[in-house]
Amino acid sequence: MNQIIKIVPAVKDYAWGNDTFIADLLSLEKNGPKAEMWIGANRQGSAVVSDTKERLCDVLDSDPSFCGYSSVDFPFLLKVLAIAQSLSIQCHPDPEQAKRGFEAEAEKRKKLDRSLWNYQDSSQKAEMLYALTPVTAMCGFRPFEQMKDMLKTAVPNLFDEHLSEIGSISELFDAIYRLDSDTLSYAEAELLKNKESLPSDVKTLITELGDRYFGDPGVFSPLLLNIIHLEVGQAVYLKPRVLHAYIYGNGVELMNNSDNVLRAGLTPKHVDLDELEKVMNAQTYIPKPMVPSVDKGGKHFVCEGGFTLTVMESGKFENTFKGPKVLLCTDGEAKINESLVLKRGECCIAGSSVDSLNVDSIKATVFMATSN
Numbered sequence: 001m002n003q004i005i006k007i008v009p010a011v012k013d014y015a016w017g018n019d020t021f022i023a024d025l026l027s028l029e030k031n032g033p034k035a036e037m038w039i040g041a042n043r044q045g046s047a048v049v050s051d052t053k054e055r056l057c058d059v060l061d062s063d064p065s066f067c068g069y070s071s072v073d074f075p076f077l078l079k080v081l082a083i084a085q086s087l088s089i090q091c092h093p094d095p096e097q098a099k100r101g102f103e104a105e106a107e108k109r110k111k112l113d114r115s116l117w118n119y120q121d122s123s124q125k126a127e128m129l130y131a132l133t134p135v136t137a138m139c140g141f142r143p144f145e146q147m148k149d150m151l152k153t154a155v156p157n158l159f160d161e162h163l164s165e166i167g168s169i170s171e172l173f174d175a176i177y178r179l180d181s182d183t184l185s186y187a188e189a190e191l192l193k194n195k196e197s198l199p200s201d202v203k204t205l206i207t208e209l210g211d212r213y214f215g216d217p218g219v220f221s222p223l224l225l226n227i228i229h230l231e232v233g234q235a236v237y238l239k240p241r242v243l244h245a246y247i248y249g250n251g252v253e254l255m256n257n258s259d260n261v262l263r264a265g266l267t268p269k270h271v272d273l274d275e276l277e278k279v280m281n282a283q284t285y286i287p288k289p290m291v292p293s294v295d296k297g298g299k300h301f302v303c304e305g306g307f308t309l310t311v312m313e314s315g316k317f318e319n320t321f322k323g324p325k326v327l328l329c330t331d332g333e334a335k336i337n338e339s340l341v342l343k344r345g346e347c348c349i350a351g352s353s354v355d356s357l358n359v360d361s362i363k364a365t366v367f368m369a370t371s372n
Contacts (some may be wrong), residue, residue, distance in 0.1 A: 037330035088267030092125030126305025135249030168200030170282035218265025332364030
């Protein structure tokens with residue numbers, strides 16, 4: 001087998017996706033939302049080998065020596081997200097939670113449809129997002145007193161009757177999420193009526209979410225979670241257990257090779273509030289743009305979750321990494337090790353025997369995913 005092979009990503013058509021960004025990147029027909037490109041070996045959406053049309057997960061399982069991993073233990077998953085409207089509010093387990101949760105659901109997996117599982121695998125899921133266009137997201141709980149002040153202003157009746165005596169983030173979240181349907185509807189009507197008193201980005205999000213998800217407790221999320229805006233070239237890292245939701249924009253996402261998601265609303269999909277509250281970090285978490293290291297290999301966004309995203313733009317770069325390397329060209333035309341050409345939208349994987357990668361992206365932009 002060649003030690004660098006071109007691969008074709010899997011495309012997911014989730015309803016929250018836009019119908020232009022990924023279609024343009026891959027030169028596909030614009031025939032509906034294309035939300036995610038999965039560039040990896042996860043069996044829920046494996047890339048395929050360009051020449052043979054084999055699934056990459058099957059190739060790795062048949063020849064583990066190629067990159068040192070099978071499909072199950074492959075260390076990361078590279079994606080492109082094209083976000084037209086809010087994803088579900090969600091968080092992901094840390095290593096111990098993932099292992100314990102997956103083991104606990106052994107019987108559930110025998111009886112229930114996959115859509116009702118809380119744990120798809122036994123791996124943690126940390127992630128980062130690099131903005132290809134401006135991106136807006138909600139990430140991590142606000143300071144507790146800030147939450148209470150905005151709730152008191154926006155929903156004074158709900159606050160006085162249900163929230164005024166609450167003393168912690170976890171209690172506040174639980175109280176809102178366990179309101180009966182009538183009380184929740186009255187509260188959201190009150191929120192939409194009083195939204196003009198809130199900061200502009202909070203007001204904008206509440207308007208959008210209220211129109212689309214009225215009756216879902218996630219409509220309150222702009223009051224509970226920090227709203228962040230990433231400019232092109234900025235990135236944010238989200239460690240496990242941090243509640244978040246991407247709102248709109250397009251970006252490159254890198255994560256552990258896991259599909260474990262605990263949802264907290266803004267979705268018709270399965271929500272297990274009890275399990276969510278066990279997993280999520282109910283402490284204030286203020287997200288900040290990542291600061292990359294820069295060397296002859298490019299800009300390296302190193303994540304404590306065990307993976308690194310390297311950006312190589314308008315230059316010649318040399319990197320030495322052990323293990324598999326997955327590359328994506330998002331603009332122009334790049335040459336890899338003077339032999340393989342990646343055009344816009346094309347991807348490849350380099351096996352573990354390829355210690356050094358020379359990337360000529362003088363007229364291109366290339367992203368590379370590696371494990372730390």
